[in-house]
Amino acid sequence: MELVVQPLGRSLAVKAGDNLLEVLQENGIPVSYSCRAGRCGTCRCKVIEGKVLESAGDAKITNPGEGNHVLACMSVLTENCVVEIPEPDEIVAHPARILRASVAAIEDLTHDIKRLVLKSPKPLSFSPGQYAILQFTPEHIRPYSMAGLPEDDTLEFHIRYVPNGRVTGYVFKELKVGDPVRVSGPMGTAYLRKKHEGPVLCIAGGTGLAPVLSIVRSATAMKMTNPIHLYFGVRSSADIYGQDWLKQLSEINPNLHVQVVIATNEPGAAHRVGLVTDSVSKDWKDLRDWRAYLCGAPPMVEAATLIAKSKGIAMEHIYADAFYASAN
Template identity: 60%
Template sequence: MEIFVRPVQRTLNVAAGVNLLDALRAHDVPVSYSCLAGRCGTCRCKIVDGNVLDSGREVQRPLGAQDQYVLACQTFLTESCTIEIPEPDEVVVHTARIVKATVVALEDQTHDIKRIRLRPSKPLDFSPGQYAQLQFTPDHIRPYSMAGLCADGELEFHVRLVADGRVTGYIAKDLKVGDAVRVSGPLGSAYLRRKHEGPMLCVAGGTGLAPILSIIRGVIAEGMQNPIHLYFGVRSERDIYGLEWLEALKLEHPQLQVHVVVTSGQASACRTGLVTEAIAQDWSSLDGFRAYLCGAPPMVEATTLLVKQMGVLPEQIYADAFYASGT
């Protein structure tokens, strides 16, 4: 049977039942992947026409019209179909691995945000914007986004402490400098697209600032000249952090503009309301933009809907929603 692959515009002859990622790799089609286990989301692609079998879902079944996106590593080909993969020049391949790391610093950023810095025993290769699974003990495991770059020599994470949170409670009360942490990754597909030369919209809610910092630092490290418009949303003035980092990044990248938006109350040099309201006030169209959205699911979902309406193509919206499971 035949598989037509967009946008590389190639037709592959494959046998029924073959794994989609295996088929793409066997035919030298450039495709991103990492964990090969359906966890990282890196090999996400779109089924444009035809049916496949998605083993990553609770029930194996052909996809309906509303279920067009799949993970190639978990998908098996059952008939001729057309698939769409991410743009070839955006391919990243980081071998998923587990590294041991040591806590070298624990710093309070706000009343409920801690900055954790780890020194890995071996380098962990990742793209700006990705995240990793941190295992503090066998019973305390949680994904967090990297705030730095793999060239830093350290791994940095920002953790919001949640009342009665099992993992964050351990971080707040028990974790200390010198403790060992297992780091698994990298994970996630909301990474920096380095070949893009147009404007970037970065939206961070709370500790969603961590991956956005990584992305902006990645732009600077790559020598990219993209205009970057960052909207940083927080609940109140006491939740604001990282302004000194952002000011330093503005000096390195004059094309960076920062808008801090406070949901309730007033804060000096900040706007009041929701980030979606601020974006809608500032722009009539976002045509040509790529959007990086990181933070709580309601904010990510609302902003995704807005930027689609304002002209950002769905495949050029890179979202990382921080779900509270296992906090």
């Protein structure tokens, strides 16, 4: 059997039953990975021709043209095929780790958002924009995005309270400084592409600001010269946070441009009013050659994805992280 890897154009001899990620790594093909268990999404690639068998969840055959993105770590080769791996010059390899951290600080950011700071004896290697699984107790486990830099000596998360939410209720009402927290990660594909030199669009809804902050902080620390246009959408002025951080970053990084958009029309509002996606649509006609990072509630991320695509950003250059609320 033959596996053709695009865009490298390499042809590899393989056997039926071979794992796609293992084949790529054994042949020196650069590919992102982390957990190797189908959870992090980092090794996502595209089937162009042929079929592979996905073993994540219910096993299924993936054909070109019908949900043709697969996770390499969960994919078994069954016949000749052509696979496209994304951006071979932007590979990240952070082997998944489990850290035993403790709560260093819990701070109020708004009436329903807390800043959680964790300290661990060992660092967590991650790319800006990724997330980790936090386990506060065996019954209280949820994913949250890092807001800081990989080189920080602490891990920072922003957590919004979900009414009747079991995990957020625990964080807001019971978690204390000094409590242990199990950290697993990193995960996620909406990480900063450091080699891209063109303009960047960041759209953050609510606590979607956390991974966007990580991305902008890292781009600023690395002195990347990309124009960065950050749109921060919230429900009302009471939900705005992080303004001091954004102001400081804008003072350091003249290429950073921040727009805060509130959904409700308030008397004397100091910010733009309406949907954050509408503001982006009004401001830009052509976003070709841009990269987009979209983080927040699923409806916002879906709407932002459609707008980014309609303005000319290729789907493979739209990096989305949708935050799904849960009462569990």
